[in-house]
Amino acid sequence: MKLKxxxxxxxxxxxxxxxxxxxxxxxxxDISKNQIRAIFLKKLTHLNGIHLVPVxxxxxxxxxxxxxxxxxxxxxxxxxxxxxxQHYLGNRPPVxxxxxxxxxxxxxxxxxxxxxxxxxxxxxxxxxxYRWSDDEKE
Amino acid sequence: xLDSLNKSLSKRLLFSFIIIGFLPFVIFLxxxxxxxxxxxxxxxxxxxxxxxxxxxxxxNTHLLSLDxxxxxxxxxxxxxxxLAEDIDKRISRLLKQKKDDYNLKLNFFVINDKGQxxxxxxxNIILTKFPLxxxxxxxxxxxxxxxxxYIYSKVFASFDKNKNLGYLILEYDLENLNxxxxxxxxxxxxIKNNNIVIGDKAPFDISINSEKDSISLDDYIVVYQKxxxxxxxxxxxxxxxxxxxxxxxxxxxxxxxxxxPFIIILTIFVSLKFSKYIVKPIExxxxxxxxxxxxxxxxxxxxxxxxDEVGRLAHxxxxxLNTTDKTLYASEAKSSFISNMSHxxxxxxxxxxxxxxxxxxxxxxxxxxxxxxxxIENSSQYLLEMIYGIxxxxxxxxxxLETDIKELDCLSLxxxxxxxxxxxxxxxxxxxxLKTKDYSLNFFKTDEKIFKQILINLLSNAIKYTKEGKVVLxxxxxxxxxxxxxxxxGIGIKKEEMGKLFKEFTRIGNSxxxxxxxxxxxxxxxxxLSHIIDGDIYLESEGINCGTRANFVLRLKD
Numbered sequence: 195m196k197l198k199x200x201x202x203x204x205x206x207x208x209x210x211x212x213x214x215x216x217x218x219x220x221x222x223x224d225i226s227k228n229q230i231r232a233i234f235l236k237k238l239t240h241l242n243g244i245h246l247v248p249v250x251x252x253x254x255x256x257x258x259x260x261x262x263x264x265x266x267x268x269x270x271x272x273x274x275x276x277x278x279x280q281h282y283l284g285n286r287p288p289v290x291x292x293x294x295x296x297x298x299x300x301x302x303x304x305x306x307x308x309x310x311x312x313x314x315x316x317x318x319x320x321x322x323x324y325r326w327s328d329d330e331k332e
Numbered sequence: 333x334l335d336s337l338n339k340s341l342s343k344r345l346l347f348s349f350i351i352i353g354f355l356p357f358v359i360f361l362x363x364x365x366x367x368x369x370x371x372x373x374x375x376x377x378x379x380x381x382x383x384x385x386x387x388x389x390x391x392n393t394h395l396l397s398l399d400x401x402x403x404x405x406x407x408x409x410x411x412x413x414x415l416a417e418d419i420d421k422r423i424s425r426l427l428k429q430k431k432d433d434y435n436l437k438l439n440f441f442v443i444n445d446k447g448q449x450x451x452x453x454x455x456n457i458i459l460t461k462f463p464l465x466x467x468x469x470x471x472x473x474x475x476x477x478x479x480x481x482y483i484y485s486k487v488f489a490s491f492d493k494n495k496n497l498g499y500l501i502l503e504y505d506l507e508n509l510n511x512x513x514x515x516x517x518x519x520x521x522x523i524k525n526n527n528i529v530i531g532d533k534a535p536f537d538i539s540i541n542s543e544k545d546s547i548s549l550d551d552y553i554v555v556y557q558k559x560x561x562x563x564x565x566x567x568x569x570x571x572x573x574x575x576x577x578x579x580x581x582x583x584x585x586x587x588x589x590x591x592x593p594f595i596i597i598l599t600i601f602v603s604l605k606f607s608k609y610i611v612k613p614i615e616x617x618x619x620x621x622x623x624x625x626x627x628x629x630x631x632x633x634x635x636x637x638x639x640d641e642v643g644r645l646a647h648x649x650x651x652x653l654n655t656t657d658k659t660l661y662a663s664e665a666k667s668s669f670i671s672n673m674s675h676x677x678x679x680x681x682x683x684x685x686x687x688x689x690x691x692x693x694x695x696x697x698x699x700x701x702x703x704x705x706x707x708i709e710n711s712s713q714y715l716l717e718m719i720y721g722i723x724x725x726x727x728x729x730x731x732x733l734e735t736d737i738k739e740l741d742c743l744s745l746x747x748x749x750x751x752x753x754x755x756x757x758x759x760x761x762x763x764x765x766l767k768t769k770d771y772s773l774n775f776f777k778t779d780e781k782i783f784k785q786i787l788i789n790l791l792s793n794a795i796k797y798t799k800e801g802k803v804v805l806x807x808x809x810x811x812x813x814x815x816x817x818x819x820x821x822g823i824g825i826k827k828e829e830m831g832k833l834f835k836e837f838t839r840i841g842n843s844x845x846x847x848x849x850x851x852x853x854x855x856x857x858x859x860x861l862s863h864i865i866d867g868d869i870y871l872e873s874e875g876i877n878c879g880t881r882a883n884f885v886l887r888l889k890d
Contacts (some may be wrong), residue, residue: 247491289412289491296416303415 217320218308248288249309342611349603380555380570385526406485406500414497423451436504520571534571600756613642630657719855735779763802771807816884825873
């Protein structure tokens with residue numbers, strides 16, 4: 195019994211997973227996972243007449259890594275070649291904010307802005323569009 | 333002054349040297365005093381203009397580069413952080429970095445569309461309200477306020493070029509431009525727009541005249557120029573104190589003025605030295621010749637060490653002296669020979685004359701014998717006359733003839749001579765006249781014996797050579813001359829023979845003269861005598877049988 199308890203504790207700790215969410219300015223309607231993907235790849239730029247502004251976090255961010263895997267389904271290498279191609283079509287990768295905090299302020303301030311942050315500490319000032327969690331150890 | 337110059341070679345030389353020495357100096361001095369200052373001022377103005385435009389260019393380049401920097405920064409994607417209120421301080425850090433790079437008194441800051449300062453190189457003003465938002469005007473991109481220049485650029489979102497995020501503003505302290513103003517020339521260098529002055533302002537106000545670009549005041553030279561581009565409403569000024577800018581020039585002038593007495597003294601000194609040096613050999617020469625003239629010792633020689641023109645002159649002079657000495661010696665020998673010989677001749681001749689006269693007077697001679705003895709007496713008398721003539725000439729040549737100058741009544745003297753020769757003329761049947769109409773002198777200073785001798789000589793000559801007609805003795809005088817003219821209607825003289833007349837023992841050979849007795853000494857002797865009493869004799873004749881005019885001229889002395 196004592197051993198089983200210890201095992202449970204270990205499992206709980208090891209399987210402790212961070213929870214993330216895609217959030218947008220409150221003015222936007224609900225957006226599907228596919229739509230989010232299209233927005234971040236700049237295939238979808240307007241929704242209901244609102245200019246959509248995807249906001250990435252810094253490229254070394256774990257959240258960004260997790261987001262790209264979960265929602266874009268693309269590894270870094272593929273994304274890189276995707277944006278290289280897009281560059282020649284005149285499209286640029288999304289705006290980059292260094293911190294979650296500034297990304298959130300940006301989303302609050304800009305209509306149509308959309309980003310991803312940790313769920314922890316979120317409030318009503320932004321609208322949660324999608325949640326996921328990542329088990330991978332950091 | 334001019335007179336003494338004409339008389340002295342050394343003074344002329346001195347004068348020329350001084351002129352040559354001074355003239356360039358004086359011209360140079362005048363040039364420097366009169367023209368140089370304006371030229372230097374002009375050059376100074378030109379230099380200042382160059383300086384001013386250079387400064388103006390540098391300032392504008394500097395400000396334009398700042399302007400470009402502002403435009404560049406405003407276009408960075410990073411400016412999207414305005415929307416995140418620059419929480420990550422990325423913009424502020426960048427602006428701080430830029431400010432540090434410039435190391436000038438300036439501030440970059442970013443305001444959002446509400447006029448709130450979001451990011452700044454000066455962290456103290458972040459989140460305050462930008463007070464001059466109403467000054468931001470899309471067209472100008474800049475404005476001035478007090479001593480500050482604001483250059484700004486609108487910021488747009490990188491993801492939406494129509495979305496205005498706010499402004500990037502550069503607050504530039506114009507005092508920074510002072511670094512571009514050159515104060516090394518001790519000039520007031522400043523830029524000015526209305527009442528705002530950057531730099532070191534002149535202590536007086538300058539009113540700008542758009543026609544001119546420089547003002548030359550008593551103490552200052554002012555140069556100004558309108559600037560362009562960002563500082564288009566500004567003027568750049570250079571105000572130079574003349575005293576300082578022309579210091580070198582004034583020093584030079586002072587130096588020249590102080591130097592001038594020395595140059596004057598030096599020139600005079602050198603001129604004196606040189607003129608003396610040049611004239612010295614000539615003076616030596618003169619001194620030696622004076623000595624020779626005084627001592628009459630022509631065997632002396634000149635010694636000249638120089639081989640220049642004066643040396644050559646001395647050499648020639650020596651040759652001349654040598655010749656003169658020889659000639660004089662020969663002449664003296666001749667004179668003494670003649671005088672000795674004449675004395676020797678006189679004694680036997682007197683005996684011949686005496687005995688002849690004794691025969692004529694006391695012996696009872698036949699007519700034939702009387703004729704012969706008379707001829708002997710006549711010829712002896714003639715010979716004696718000739719010997720006296722030769723003695724006179726020898727005396728004159730030896731310089732032994734002494735004169736006795738007295739105040740004489742020449743008119744009565746002439747009358748005396750006239751009456752002495754009158755019988756001779758009447759014997760030949762000639763008219764003999766004395767004209768004294770144009771004669772007004774009472775007394776004349778001369779030697780009585782010589783005057784009489786010349787007059788008798790001329791008159792007897794005239795009578796001798798005139799067969800018929802008349803002989804006129806005419807006395808005239810002008811202001812400074814006394815003329816005795818003997819005019820005859822005799823045989824005249826050929827023009828080509830005129831030159832031979834005054835030579836000793838010369839008689840002009842013509843048909844008439846062969847019948848005439850004469851020693852040929854008369855005219856020569858008269859001329860030499862006339863020279864002794866400071867007069868002269870010359871003859872005039874139109875030719876053979878046209879008569880002769882003998883002129884005896886005496887100079888009137890005061």
